[in-house]
Amino acid sequence: MTAYLLKRLAIALITLVLASMVVFAVLEIIPGDPARLMLGMNASADQVELLRNQMGLNAPLAARYLHWAGGLLSLDFGRSYTYSVPVIDLVRERIVVSLPLALIALALSTIIAIPVGLFSVGRHGRAGDTIAMGAAQLGVAVPNFWFALMLIYLFAVWLRLVPAGGFPGWSAGVWPALKSLVLPAIALALPQAAILARVTRSALIEVLNEDYIRTARAKGLPYRAVLWRHALRNAMIPVLTILGLQFAFLLAGTIIIENVFYLPGLGRLVFQAITQRDLIVVESVVMLLVAAVIAVNLLVDLSYAVVDPRLRSRQ
Amino acid sequence: MKLWKTILTAAALVLSAETSAFAARDLVIGITLEPPHLDPTAGAAAAIDEVLYANVFEGLTRIGPNGEVLPALAESWTVSDDGKVYTFKLHSGVKFHDGTDFNADDVKFSLDRARADNSVNAQKGLFAAIDTVEMVDPATVRITLKNPQSSFLYNMGWGDAVIVAPETADTNKETPVGTGPFKFQNWAKGSSITLIRSDAYWGAPVSLDKAEFRIVTDAAAAVPALLSGDVQAFPFFDPDSVAQIQGDPRFKVVIGATEGETILSMNNKKPPFDRLQVRQAISFALDRKAIIDGASAGLGVPIGSHMSPANKAYVDLTGLYAHNVEKARELLKEAGLENGFKATLKLPPPPYARLGGEIIASQLRDVGIDLQIVPVEWAQWLDQVFTKKDYDLTIVSHTEPNDIDIYSRKDYYFNYDNPTFDKIIADLNLTSDEAKRMTLLGEAQKILADDAVVGFLYELPKVGVWDAKLEGFWANAPIQANDLTKVKWTE
Numbered sequence: 001m002t003a004y005l006l007k008r009l010a011i012a013l014i015t016l017v018l019a020s021m022v023v024f025a026v027l028e029i030i031p032g033d034p035a036r037l038m039l040g041m042n043a044s045a046d047q048v049e050l051l052r053n054q055m056g057l058n059a060p061l062a063a064r065y066l067h068w069a070g071g072l073l074s075l076d077f078g079r080s081y082t083y084s085v086p087v088i089d090l091v092r093e094r095i096v097v098s099l100p101l102a103l104i105a106l107a108l109s110t111i112i113a114i115p116v117g118l119f120s121v122g123r124h125g126r127a128g129d130t131i132a133m134g135a136a137q138l139g140v141a142v143p144n145f146w147f148a149l150m151l152i153y154l155f156a157v158w159l160r161l162v163p164a165g166g167f168p169g170w171s172a173g174v175w176p177a178l179k180s181l182v183l184p185a186i187a188l189a190l191p192q193a194a195i196l197a198r199v200t201r202s203a204l205i206e207v208l209n210e211d212y213i214r215t216a217r218a219k220g221l222p223y224r225a226v227l228w229r230h231a232l233r234n235a236m237i238p239v240l241t242i243l244g245l246q247f248a249f250l251l252a253g254t255i256i257i258e259n260v261f262y263l264p265g266l267g268r269l270v271f272q273a274i275t276q277r278d279l280i281v282v283e284s285v286v287m288l289l290v291a292a293v294i295a296v297n298l299l300v301d302l303s304y305a306v307v308d309p310r311l312r313s314r315q
Numbered sequence: 316m317k318l319w320k321t322i323l324t325a326a327a328l329v330l331s332a333e334t335s336a337f338a339a340r341d342l343v344i345g346i347t348l349e350p351p352h353l354d355p356t357a358g359a360a361a362a363i364d365e366v367l368y369a370n371v372f373e374g375l376t377r378i379g380p381n382g383e384v385l386p387a388l389a390e391s392w393t394v395s396d397d398g399k400v401y402t403f404k405l406h407s408g409v410k411f412h413d414g415t416d417f418n419a420d421d422v423k424f425s426l427d428r429a430r431a432d433n434s435v436n437a438q439k440g441l442f443a444a445i446d447t448v449e450m451v452d453p454a455t456v457r458i459t460l461k462n463p464q465s466s467f468l469y470n471m472g473w474g475d476a477v478i479v480a481p482e483t484a485d486t487n488k489e490t491p492v493g494t495g496p497f498k499f500q501n502w503a504k505g506s507s508i509t510l511i512r513s514d515a516y517w518g519a520p521v522s523l524d525k526a527e528f529r530i531v532t533d534a535a536a537a538v539p540a541l542l543s544g545d546v547q548a549f550p551f552f553d554p555d556s557v558a559q560i561q562g563d564p565r566f567k568v569v570i571g572a573t574e575g576e577t578i579l580s581m582n583n584k585k586p587p588f589d590r591l592q593v594r595q596a597i598s599f600a601l602d603r604k605a606i607i608d609g610a611s612a613g614l615g616v617p618i619g620s621h622m623s624p625a626n627k628a629y630v631d632l633t634g635l636y637a638h639n640v641e642k643a644r645e646l647l648k649e650a651g652l653e654n655g656f657k658a659t660l661k662l663p664p665p666p667y668a669r670l671g672g673e674i675i676a677s678q679l680r681d682v683g684i685d686l687q688i689v690p691v692e693w694a695q696w697l698d699q700v701f702t703k704k705d706y707d708l709t710i711v712s713h714t715e716p717n718d719i720d721i722y723s724r725k726d727y728y729f730n731y732d733n734p735t736f737d738k739i740i741a742d743l744n745l746t747s748d749e750a751k752r753m754t755l756l757g758e759a760q761k762i763l764a765d766d767a768v769v770g771f772l773y774e775l776p777k778v779g780v781w782d783a784k785l786e787g788f789w790a791n792a793p794i795q796a797n798d799l800t801k802v803k804w805t806e
Contacts, residue, residue: 032694033702038351039437040359041701042715051435082351083504084488093504149535156543164543165536166529167506259533262540264505268532272505276351277694 008301012294019290020072020283024065027279033057034081034277055081068283077284082276087284090269097167098265101181101188102250108189109196109246114239116193117200118227124205133201139194148187148260155183165261184261188254192246199242203235210234236307244300248293340524340804342785344797345531345546347553349505352488355474356429359437361714361795364474365551366508366528368796371412372477372493375403375422375456376468382574382626382716382793384468388417388478388494389456398463398747403456409517411480412498419450425478426458438475465747466717474796496521496800506530510799522787522803541566541780548781550788550797554612555666557778564783570614571777571791572625574716577615577667579675579770580700580709584730587656588707594767596646598636600682601675607773610671614776620760621719623774625791628756632764632771643682655683658707662688663696667775668710675710675770701728712775716794719759720744722768729768736762 035051036043052058059067071078077087116132123129156164162183168176207213208231216226255267266285273281305311350362355372369377377387386392389403409417428434430442444464449457460467470476483492491499496518497510508528512521529546531537534553540546541560552560552568560566579601581588588594603617616624619632647653662672669690676686686708691699700706706728713721722731723740736759743755764771777792787801 030694031698032692033698034694036697036702037694038358038360039435041697042359042438042440043435044439045702047435047439050433054435084352090504145535149539152536152539152543156545157539160543164539164545165531166540166545167503169503169506260536262506262529262531262533262536264503264530268505272349275692275694 004305005302008298012298015294016287016291020069020287021065023283023286023290024068027282028061032277034279037277038082068280072284072287077288078280080273080278080281082273082278082281087281090281091266091285091288094264094266094269096170097181097263098251098254098267100178101185101254101263101265102247104181104185105188105192105250106243106247108185109192110243112189112193113196114200116197117204118232120197120201121204121208121227133198136194136197139190140198142191144187144191145256145260147190148183148257151183151187152260165263167263180261180263184254184257184263187257187260188250192250196239196242196246200235200239203238204231207231207234233307237304240300240303240307244296247296248289251292252289340522341527342523342525342548342799342802342804343527343529343546344799345537345540345549346528346797347530347532347534347537347551349530349532350508353491353499353502353508354479354487355477356425356436356479356484357488364794364796366510366797367491367493367495368474368477368794369495369798369800370497370510370526371491371495371499372474372479373495374471374473374477376472378469378472378716378794378796380789380793380798381791384472387472388422392468398465399460401458401460401467402451403458405454405456406517407454409494410515411483411494412492412513412515413480413483414515415480415482417478417480417494418453419456420453421478421480422456423448423450424481424484426476428479428484429476436475438473441470441473441476463745463747465744465752469717473794497523497526500525519800521800523799526799526802528797548779548785548788550777550779550781551792551795552778552780553666554614554776554778557612557614557780560780566780567783567785569779569781569788569790571779571789572616572623573714573775573777573792574623574626574718574794575712575714575775576618576621576623576718577671577710577712577772577775578621579772580706580711580729581769582704582706582708582728582730583732583768584704585707587650587652588658590650591767592646592650593652594770595636596643596650596682597679597684598767598770599639599643599646600679600684601636601770601772602638602678603633603773604638605678606671606674609674610667611773611776614778615773616776617773618771620764620771621713621722621769622756622760625774625793626717628753628760630757630760632760635764636767640681647682647684653683655685657685657687660686660688661696661700661706661709662690663693663709663711664690665712667712671710671772704728704730710772714775714795719756719763722759722763731766731768733762733766736766 035048035055039048039051068078079086080090120129120132152164155161162179167180170177213226213230216230252266255271258265258268270282270285346365348362350366351358351360353367355363355367373387375387375389376384379385388406390406392401392403394401405419411417426448429436430445444460444462446459446461451457479487480492496513496516498513500509500511502508510526512524531540534556537549538556538559557568561568581594583589607613607615617633619635622629660672660676662668672688676688679686700709720740721727723737739755739759743752746752779788781788784805786805787803789798
């Protein structure tokens with residue numbers, strides 16, 4: 001187990017170093033000058049050069065990489081070119097929106113998906129199964145921005161139960177803040193739930209065809225007990241894998257939903273930083289996300305060991 | 316079933332009880348782009364002025380709702396006979412929001428800072444004519460110019476020329492401190508910027524207690540934001556979405572003019588665009604009505620040269636290249652290009668460019684010009700098109716006011732070079748007589764049209780939408796600003 005863990009950690013570290021090089025190099029290649037963007041079309045070339053010097057953009061590439069990567073090691077993520085504040089402050093402001101939103105959406109998605117998957121398996125091949133999986137198919141197919149807009153028109157414009165968008169901040173109180181996350185969380189959760197329900201169903205069907213399930217049934221265990229005690233647990237590995245991927249996506253890949261609900265989340269921070277060529281923000285935030293994804297994957301790997309005792313003793 | 320009903324009703328009650336009724340003197344204004352920072356003297360982004368101009372920061376002069384120059388921190392001024400010395404009499408009793416006094420020292424500091432060698436003011440050209448700035452007494456400033464400059468008072472009204480205090484100049488990006496009727500309260504990044512009324516304001520007090528600028532980037536989200544009452548005004552609304560609001564009596568829709576000349580820029584040094592006939596052929600091939608319908612929901616006024624129809628110097632030259640496919644083909648034939656040619660059209664992100672580009676590509680195809688569309692981001696556009704001039708054609712709206720002089724700039728991305736035109740702009744700069752200026756501006760427009768320097772398309776409209784109970788917003792946008800000083804709730 002320890003060797004398994006150490007190996008995973010070593011791979012994670014190497015991934016981080018390689019990712020930092022790729023991220024830095026890619027952003028250096030894309031055209032666009034942050035100084036020109038800030039000064040606009042009426043500024044002279046000399047002035048742009050002056051600002052480039054002030055921003056430290058004229059230092060050699062390797063020196064800038066080492067400076068940045070060295071900063072990361074001491075958890076210094078640099079200062080934003082456009083906002084002129086430490087990147088970590090920007091991330092902190094956004095993570096208090098993105099993290100709760102991702103967690104709520106993930107919880108919702110799990111709460112919807114697992115029962116639907118179980119329901120479908122219980123009625124395998126019958127009308128209930130067809131309807132549930134048809135709905136799941138629809139959930140995957142419907143564009144989430146459209147679904148989000150429909151939610152807004154129903155709950156914000158017509159019923160006026162929740163705001164149409166925006167985030168008042170946690171300082172405005174837990175309830176107003178949560179209220180503004182309800183619709184985005186639903187809009188994010190539904191397509192994820194649809195995918196997860198399909199994965200749960202197919203994993204369960206596969207497990208239910210195993211010999212040991214037949215044996216369990218043969219020795220007289222009721223279907224329900226077999227499903228809960230033997231099948232579900234064994235079907236968890238693919239479900240956990242998908243959950244891990246979904247969490248990483250929900251943390252930063254939600255730019256469309258963030259735009260529709262004008263939420264100040266991480267996705268929009270990165271998007272805005274890219275359009276403004278605020279490279280240091282893009283680089284540092286992407287690295288943080290890489291680290292988060294690696295950490296989640298590590299957790300998922302560890303959770304395999306929890307659901308599957310064989311993995312604990314294998315190494 | 317009954318249980319569900321009870322739960323839903325209960326939930327509805329809880330939720331609705333929480334919906335705070337906003338006070339009648341608060342206002343939430345929607346803006347589409349977030350300012351990168353809050354210092355108007357340190358960036359070109361229009362979003363900075365849209366929040367702060369006239370609200371938080373003031374200059375010696377200011378630009379009014381119709382583009383006129385009005386007194387601001389200077390209550391009056393005199394100009395010497397040779398047009399080189401401006402003496403400004405400042406308002407007394409003016410305080411910055413941090414409580415410090417405003418006086419002539421601050422004016423000298425602000426203008427010297429903006430024109431210093433290490434200044435990164437995005438409109439440094441505004442201050443280029445200034446020779447010295449002297450404090451005569453705390454309430455009087457004398458500015459001496461190197462040469463007479465007719466636009467000087469106008470220039471001092473730009474957002475980039477506002478007066479800042481030496482103590483707070485370096486922190487204005489995060490916590491702006493000005494002399495205006497509103498003071499900065501809070502910036503929740505990515506979300507909103509809040510201003511509150513400054514009770515110590517020297518001028519006429521404003522009606523609003525609080526103004527929150529909420530950042531709503533998505534045009535599709537702007538409509539429900541208005542309908543739900545979350546946002547009460549969008550002074551710059553997406554033309555394509557306006558049909559959804561227009562019939563609703565709860566809102567006012569006001570279509571005004573901007574200073575944004577939307578043009579099909581051509582690289583005047585790159586063959587075949589270096590030939591007059593080719594540029595004229597393209598100008599004839601453009602059906603401006605169809606472009607406005609498709610790219611701007613039918614809103615926007617066709618232009619024939621680089622001047623807003625709302626400007627008093629405007630000369631109507633739209634008849635010069637009225638849509639005429641035959642004529643365009645003839646001109647191409649004269650240029651020896653009867654078989655047409657291929658070129659690229661680089662399009663920045665705004666809808667006027669992306670949508671307009673598709674339409675223009677199809678219109679030019681009718682005369683045999685085969686355009687390859689290349690979508691680019693702003694950063695790429697500034698780099699490739701604007702700085703490196705690596706382009707054939709592009710579409711962009713030049714939103715700066717009174718900017719016809721860009722065609723005389725050396726090394727500007729049009730690659731246009733006409734000494735006669737340059738001479739007119741140089742004369743214009745030295746002429747203060749209003750009638751003579753109008754004549755010169757008319758000639759300048761005529762030359763640009765004759766040379767078909769670019770394809771002149773239309774003036775970008777300003778589509779404003781706000782709650783019908785609000786009044787005092789600007790109908791036009793002579794500069795990109797949301798002046799809230801006269802905005803109030805009527806009930």
